[in-house]
Amino acid sequence: MNSVEGLLTQIQGLSSTASDVLSLQNVLKQADESLRAESTRLLPFLDQLDPSKHSLGYLYFLEACTAGPVTTESASSFVLIIARFISSCVAEQIRLAPDKFISVCKRFKDQLLLLEEPLRGVAPMLTAVRKLQFSTEHLTTLHPEFLLLCLLAKCYKTGLSILEEDIFEVDQPRDLYLYCYYGGMICIGQKCFRKALELLHNVVTAPMSTINAIAVEAYKKYILVSLIHHGQLSTSLPKYASGVAQRNLKSLCLSYIELANSYNNGKIADLETYVQANMEKFGSDNNLGLVKQVVSSIYKRNIQRLTQTYLTLSLQDIANTVQLNSPKEAEMHVLQMIQDGEIYATINQKDGMVRFLEDPELYKTCEMIEHIDLSIQRLMTLSKKLTVMDELISCDPLYLGKAGRERQRFDFDDFDSVPQRFNI
Amino acid sequence: MDGEDDAPKSLMEEMYANGIEGVDDAPSSSTSTTIRKNRPIISGEQLDIEAYAALYSGRTKIMRLIFLADHCDNSGMQLEALRMAYDELKKGENTQLFREVVQKIDGRLGPNYSTDATWCAKVDGKADQRKDKLESELNAYRTNLIKESIRMGYNDFGDFYYAHGALGDAFKSYVRTRDYCTTSKHIIQMCLSAILVSIEMGQFAHVTSYVSKAEQTPEALDPPTIAKLRCAAGLAHLEAKKYKLAARKFLEVGPELGNSYSEVIAPQDISYSSNAFTLQNKVIDNINFRNFLELVPEVRELINDFYSSHYASCLEYLGNLKSNLMLDIHIHDHVETLYDQIRSKALIQYTHPFVSVDMRMMADAFKTSVAGLEKELESLITDNQIQARIDSHNKILYARHADQRNATFQRVLQTGNEFDWDVRAMLLRANLLKHEYNLRASRKI
Numbered sequence: 001m002n003s004v005e006g007l008l009t010q011i012q013g014l015s016s017t018a019s020d021v022l023s024l025q026n027v028l029k030q031a032d033e034s035l036r037a038e039s040t041r042l043l044p045f046l047d048q049l050d051p052s053k054h055s056l057g058y059l060y061f062l063e064a065c066t067a068g069p070v071t072t073e074s075a076s077s078f079v080l081i082i083a084r085f086i087s088s089c090v091a092e093q094i095r096l097a098p099d100k101f102i103s104v105c106k107r108f109k110d111q112l113l114l115l116e117e118p119l120r121g122v123a124p125m126l127t128a129v130r131k132l133q134f135s136t137e138h139l140t141t142l143h144p145e146f147l148l149l150c151l152l153a154k155c156y157k158t159g160l161s162i163l164e165e166d167i168f169e170v171d172q173p174r175d176l177y178l179y180c181y182y183g184g185m186i187c188i189g190q191k192c193f194r195k196a197l198e199l200l201h202n203v204v205t206a207p208m209s210t211i212n213a214i215a216v217e218a219y220k221k222y223i224l225v226s227l228i229h230h231g232q233l234s235t236s237l238p239k240y241a242s243g244v245a246q247r248n249l250k251s252l253c254l255s256y257i258e259l260a261n262s263y264n265n266g267k268i269a270d271l272e273t274y275v276q277a278n279m280e281k282f283g284s285d286n287n288l289g290l291v292k293q294v295v296s297s298i299y300k301r302n303i304q305r306l307t308q309t310y311l312t313l314s315l316q317d318i319a320n321t322v323q324l325n326s327p328k329e330a331e332m333h334v335l336q337m338i339q340d341g342e343i344y345a346t347i348n349q350k351d352g353m354v355r356f357l358e359d360p361e362l363y364k365t366c367e368m369i370e371h372i373d374l375s376i377q378r379l380m381t382l383s384k385k386l387t388v389m390d391e392l393i394s395c396d397p398l399y400l401g402k403a404g405r406e407r408q409r410f411d412f413d414d415f416d417s418v419p420q421r422f423n424i
Numbered sequence: 425m426d427g428e429d430d431a432p433k434s435l436m437e438e439m440y441a442n443g444i445e446g447v448d449d450a451p452s453s454s455t456s457t458t459i460r461k462n463r464p465i466i467s468g469e470q471l472d473i474e475a476y477a478a479l480y481s482g483r484t485k486i487m488r489l490i491f492l493a494d495h496c497d498n499s500g501m502q503l504e505a506l507r508m509a510y511d512e513l514k515k516g517e518n519t520q521l522f523r524e525v526v527q528k529i530d531g532r533l534g535p536n537y538s539t540d541a542t543w544c545a546k547v548d549g550k551a552d553q554r555k556d557k558l559e560s561e562l563n564a565y566r567t568n569l570i571k572e573s574i575r576m577g578y579n580d581f582g583d584f585y586y587a588h589g590a591l592g593d594a595f596k597s598y599v600r601t602r603d604y605c606t607t608s609k610h611i612i613q614m615c616l617s618a619i620l621v622s623i624e625m626g627q628f629a630h631v632t633s634y635v636s637k638a639e640q641t642p643e644a645l646d647p648p649t650i651a652k653l654r655c656a657a658g659l660a661h662l663e664a665k666k667y668k669l670a671a672r673k674f675l676e677v678g679p680e681l682g683n684s685y686s687e688v689i690a691p692q693d694i695s696y697s698s699n700a701f702t703l704q705n706k707v708i709d710n711i712n713f714r715n716f717l718e719l720v721p722e723v724r725e726l727i728n729d730f731y732s733s734h735y736a737s738c739l740e741y742l743g744n745l746k747s748n749l750m751l752d753i754h755i756h757d758h759v760e761t762l763y764d765q766i767r768s769k770a771l772i773q774y775t776h777p778f779v780s781v782d783m784r785m786m787a788d789a790f791k792t793s794v795a796g797l798e799k800e801l802e803s804l805i806t807d808n809q810i811q812a813r814i815d816s817h818n819k820i821l822y823a824r825h826a827d828q829r830n831a832t833f834q835r836v837l838q839t840g841n842e843f844d845w846d847v848r849a850m851l852l853r854a855n856l857l858k859h860e861y862n863l864r865a866s867r868k869i
Contacts, residue, residue, distance in 0.1 A: 168851050170859060176852070198845055205849065207857050240853065309805045312817040353817050363833040372833075375840045382847045389854060396858075 004038060007031050008045055011057030018092070021056055025096050028060045035064040051085045055093035058085060063100045066107045075111035079120065082108045086124040091131040101132060102141050109145050118152035125149055126158065136165045143167075144178035151182055151189075159186040163195065168385075177203050177214040184221060188290065193229035200225060204249065205241040211248045217285070219249045223256045224290040231301040233260040255281050259294070268298055268323045299324065299333055300342065307343050307356040315352045327352060473504050483586070483624060486512050486521065493528060503529070510537050517551060518589040519544045551588055558584055575604035582617060595621045595630075608641040612649060619656045631660040662758060667765070735770045736791050742766065768804060775801075775810055781821040783814070794819055 007027070014024035035042065042065045051058045062085060066078055082104060094101045105128050112121040125146040132140045143162065150159035163183045170176045180199040187196035203218035226233045235257065237246050250257055255278050262274045275282070275291055282291045302322045306313060315327035315334075324330045334354055337343045344357040361368070393399050473492065489509035493502045506529050513522045522544065529537050562577035578601040585594035598617040605611045615638035622630035635657045638649075658673030729738035742763060767790075774789065775781055787797045801821060804810045812823045 166848055168848075168855055170852070170855055173856055173860065176856065198849070202849055202852060205853070207853055207860065240850075305806065309802050309814060311813045311815040311822060313814075314816065317816060351817070356813075358827075359830070361830070363830060368833075372837065375837065375844075379840055379843055379847075382844060382851075386847055386851065389851060393854065393858070399858075 004035070004042070004045065007035075007057075008048060011049060011054050015054040015057065015093075021093055021096065024056060028057065028097075032060065032064075035060060036067060039064045039067050046081065052088040052090065055085075055089040056096060058089070059094065059097055059100050059104065063104050066104060070107070070111055070114060072114060075114050079108065079111050079115065082111075083120070083124040086128045086131075089131065094131055095134075098132060101128070105142055106145060109149060112149065113152070118149045119155065121149045122146070122153050122155050122158055126162070129162065135169075137168045139167045139170045139175055139179060141172060141175050144175055144182055147179060147182035147186060151185055154189070156186045156189040159183070160190060160192070163187065163199070173206065173208070174214075176206065177212065177218070180206075181214050181218050181221075184218065184225075188221070188225060193225050197222065197225050197229055204245060205238060208242045208244060211244045211252070215245060216249065216252050219245075220253050220256050220285060220287060221290065223253065223260055224287060224294055227260055227263050227294045228290070228297045231297070231304075232264060235260070259291070263294065263298060266298070266302065268295075268302075271295060271298060300337060303333060303337060304343055307345065310356060312353050312355045315347075315354060318354060473501060473508065483516075483518075483589075486516075486518075486525075487624070490521075490525065490528070507537065514540075514543070517547050517587050519547050519551075520589050551584075554584060571604045571606060575601045575606075575610065578604070579613075579617070582621075586621060591621055591625045595625065595627075611641050612638050616649075616652065619653075623656065623659065626663075628660040628663040631656050632664075635660065665758070665761070667758075667762065735774060735789050738770065739767065739791065767800075768809065771800060771804060772809055775812060775821060775823070778821075779823045781812075783819040783821055786821070 010027055011024065014020040014027070042061050046058065046061055046065070049058045049061065062082065066082075070078075086105070086108075105125065109121060109125070112118050125142065129140055129142045129146050132142055146162065147159050150156065159182075163186065167176075167179070180203045184196045184199040184203070187193070187199060200218045200222040203215055204222055206215070208215065223233055235250070237249070259271075259274060259278075262271050265271075272295060275295055279288070282288045299322055303318065306318065306321065315330045318334065319325070319327050319330040322330065322333075324333065331347060331349075334343070334345060334347060338345055338347075344359055346355045346357065347353075348355065473489075486509050489505045489512070493505040493509070496502050496505065506525060509525050510522075510529065513525060522540075526537070558577070558580055562574070562581065565573035565577045578597050582594045582597035582601070585591070585597060595618060598614060598621060601614050601617075602611070605614055615634040618634045619631050619638075622628070622634070635653050638653055654673050658669075661667075661669040661673060725737075725741060729735070729741065771790070774786060783794050783797055783801075787794045790797060792800075798814060798816065798819075801810065801812075801814060805812060805814070811826070812821050814821055
């Protein structure tokens with residue numbers, strides 16, 4: 001009892017300056033065990049702390065409080081407390097104990113899932129992510145948690161705001177896999193297929209020593225999105241993908257590869273029968289919606305192919321070649337595609353003719369020049385980053401040690417000019 | 425060239441001749457018949473089997489006759505072919521093939537053409553004797569270690585096996601002579617024998633390798649040999665579906681071939697076979713090749729039509745030749761593909777000079793319907809073989825000139841995006857690797 005109260009006063013006293021907070025952290029670390037032991041009685045003490053001032057202490061207390069098993073009643077009260085704490089806490093203090101903060105946030109998520117109210121967690125979790133990360137390039141463990149909440153609450157737009165930032169620094173590979181996987185799903189939800197493809201591709205090609213379920217699921221979605229977006233799938237993974245992925249992914253996603261093959265043949269009837277036959281499989285993978293989009297995209301793909309070949313074509317002919325039931329249906333498809341900017345055409349309803357036009361973009365406008373300029377700027381920054389990275393790695397003692405060893409093993413010939421080993 | 429001496433039309437010589445025939449007479453069927461009758465081929469005209477068979481000799485003749493019988497719908501022609509094959513086989517020693525032919529005749533030609541058991545037994549008995557004799561001879565040569573004799577021994581063995589239809593053994597025997605070849609002439613002889621047998625076996629990979637071996641011999645080859653090798657190579661390429669290379673090889677065949685083997689109708693054959701490919705390849709200004717063309721007026725007409733854009737008559741000639749071509753032992757597998765390609769080529773050439781083409785006129789020129797033409801054009805445009813777009817409403821084909829500037833802009837933006845993507849993915853992966861490595865290192869420490 002005393003110890004807790006003593007701790008409380010220490011927290012209150014030592015939360016003002018940075019150096020005080022550091023010493024407070026040591027005190028709290030030592031008291032962690034005892035806090036845990038008394039976790040059941042801690043709740044009332046929280047009221048005596050101000051989360052905006054005594055963030056670190058509050059965090060330790062809160063972590064100890066929430067350590068026990070969660071019930072529905074306790075969850076609803078805790079959710080409120082944690083949400084308030086996240087919004088008012090001080091970032092500098094939190095970052096001193098990131099583990100504690102992450103575990104509190106994870107419990108927060110668990111509680112929300114238990115209550116089945118993921119929407120309530122979206123905003124606080126976003127704040128938590130922002131407070132925890134050092135820079136926008138830094139991927140925290142909370143990123144995937146946040147995206148998961150967004151997915152469950154169907155707040156795809158909020159999720160996109162995070163996904164737009166480029167991530168380069170990663171603490172845990174698993175965080176990245178999940179982040180990219182959930183991110184890919186959010187992008188699919190928003191129909192940003194390009195971005196989704198990029199994210200899923202990152203998972204599939206990420207260096208990994210053993211195959212994992214996230215990568216397999218991501219590859220399935222990657223196949224489908226690639227079909228929707230590009231209308232084709234290159235079945236070979238790039239060289240830089242890890243060996244395990246190269247060897248195992250395809251055999252684990254056979255029905256999807258088959259789907260891609262029958263898509264490539266361009267025969268709609270075949271594709272549909274294949275989908276019908278494997279409906280259960282796709283359904284159990286929760287990919288049925290995407291598969292249906294794949295099927296409908298083949299119509300678009302075929303219409304787009306017609307634009308390469310024809311200047312004018314009657315709706316009837318379109319319906320015939322694309323295997324639609326009626327000219328009316330063909331008209332709807334063409335109309336939709338014109339609206340989406342996927343083809344350039346005009347429909348003449350009087351004779352039922354469609355006139356395909358060339359891309360009206362002439363690359364002469366100021367906006368276009370600006371766009372190109374921006375792209376160049378962006379690429380230059382990226383390029384510089386790459387050079388910096390390269391320099392850093394080539395100076396990295398660990399890397400050099402490894403590279404030196406390997407050189408010695410493989411190239412006996414050129415060892416005079418190159419130092420084989422760096423003993424640092 | 426046919427190394428063996430005297431023995432007028434010795435087996436050896438005959439075989440070489442065959443080999444070359446086998447090579448180049450591929451499409452001869454049609455051409456030869458047309459020449460004889462000296463009038464344009466009319467579709468459905470029957471192949472004059474006697475004339476056709478007279479162009480060949482040896483094993484090739486028999487194989488071709490059997491092939492004809494197998495692929496011909498007309499029972500009269502079938503029997504005729506089989507009858508001639510029977511007669512021809514009676515002259516030779518190949519009892520196995522003889523029995524097959526008899527089975528095919530199936531008593532339809534009367535009692536004169538039934539299994540002649542006594543003849544078979546006699547020939548087989550003789551063959552055994554000869555084999556024993558050859559074996560003892562060869563053993564004697566080998567104990568004496570005279571290279572030239574051993575080579576001859578193996579050669580005799582090869583001839584023997586070849587005459588009896590044991591192609592695999594014949595091939596082995598011929599190849600064995602290789603170790604005992606002393607002059608490049610011998611090597612060429614070995615190669616030609618091997619090529620001949622492997623063509624008969626349908627092993628065209630061997631053909632290619634022996635052709636290249638023969639061409640590598642240090643001494644300059646005489647023109648007929650070169651021509652033979654070219655033919656063999658062309659045939660091998662044809663079987664491998666490398667039509668362009670095949671055409672080139674056939675074009676390189678010199679006129680010497682025809683003169684040196686008058687009983688072989690090589691020249692006409694070559695002209696035909698190569699013309700089929702030439703159409704795709706536009707290799708026509710070859711003076712040597714003119715000589716061949718003169719021998720086959722139909723084919724010459726055909727090519728002239730093609731180049732003067734009379735596609736309808738060109739295609740008509742082709743259509744007439746087709747039924748006979750289908751009966752040829754070497755080219756029949758490829759007729760469909762080649763015809764398709766020739767047609768596409770003609771379509772492409774037709775559209776090439778125009779900015780806009782009236783599809784009705786074009787359909788007339790190609791003797792097809794507008795709808796059919798539209799389909800053909802569509803597939804060609806999709807394959808990017810014609811740069812044009814179809815105005816299906818007015819039935820006009822418009823040439824399409826890609827806007828270089830726009831295309832460049834598009835490509836630039838696309839490349840930029842790809843680079844962007846790649847670099848980001850790369851940085852990410854590098855970070856992951858680094859992280860993992862650091863982790864492992866820290867664990868070790």
